[in-house]
Amino acid sequence: MSELRKIIVFLVVTLIFIYMIKINFSLLTKYGHKKRLSALLILGLGLISAGTFFDVIAFLIDIRLNDIISICFTAGAIIFGTYIILWSRYIINIITKLHKKAHNDSMTGVYNRVGFELIFREKSMEDNSFYIMVFDLDKTKRINDTLGHSKGDEYIINAANIINEEIGINGFVGRTGGDEFVAFVKNIGEEGINEIKTLIKKRVANIKNMEGTQISIGYSFGEREGNNLKDLLEVADKRMYMDKNNRKI
Incomplete structure (x- = not known):
């Protein structure tokens, strides 16, 4: 045995x-x-x-x-x-x-749509007092057509870095499309949100070696303007398009 x-x-x-x-x-x-x-x-x-x-x-x-x-x-x-x-x-x-x-988005390093929605669910359950910001880069097509797609990618990466840096510890950023981004921002008040908007617009407009770079921004407030991410994005998108159209007038 x-x-x-x-x-x-x-x-x-x-x-x-x-x-x-x-x-x-x-x-x-x-x-x-x-x-x-x-x-x-x-x-x-x-x-x-x-x-x-x-x-x-x-x-x-x-x-x-x-x-x-x-x-x-x-x-x-x-x-x-x-x-x-x-x-x-x-x-x-x-x-x-x-x-x-x-x-995470492989090109910019920020969250992709899946990653953003996952973290959003976690954070929004902790506190419904927050802002959703949306960003749409302008002149991307012109840069791609005149300077090449590598410059267009550089423009998107630079803008993503700017948004990420200005949001900082106040939230997190995701890329939702080619030149579109979204951010979750804790409740820093409308004054704080407008300050972030101003800083991002200024820095994007001054990206080196690129002329005419601009960004349209909108936002919504989670406590009063929507019960879920979809509703909040719709409100923020409307304000973002108003921002874009106002600049064209």
Whole structure:
């Protein structure tokens, strides 16, 4: 019975060894190969597997390999434990990157629509006293047509950075379209909102190496102008188009 138990342990450990190597290389190949992690896995589980193998051999041919078996198990456990710690950090890093990719706009770095709506739901449940601001860049098509799409992208990125910097710790920003953005802003009062509007408009109008850059801005207040994001965006959009049309008059 003891012989069978040792053989079963050896086979189980060997199967785990093979399975872990397969999973390890599958993930590392997909998300970036880490030779140190692979080496720790092979060495750690390899030593543990060797320990179970020597345990079976020692029992079958009746020789004493206790010291060798003990060294294999101890060293293997330490190395494999180190691997588990590093592997966990590696997986957390992958999850963080995937989460950011799923919820952030790759070009500007601000939230995409999905990410913005997710954070909005969390924040709006905490307090319904907040502002929604919408932004629409003007002259984007002209810049794309005259200076090229790379300059158009640069314009959008610069504007996103300006909006993000001016909103700062007062809220968060999302990109909802090509040159359209939305921001959640905590209740800083209409005076604070208008100050942010003025600063953003001034900075966008002075983006280097680009002439005629402008931005239209509208906002709504969560406590009195809507019960959900859709309603608040509609109110903010109307004010944004009023801002755009007033400038054309």
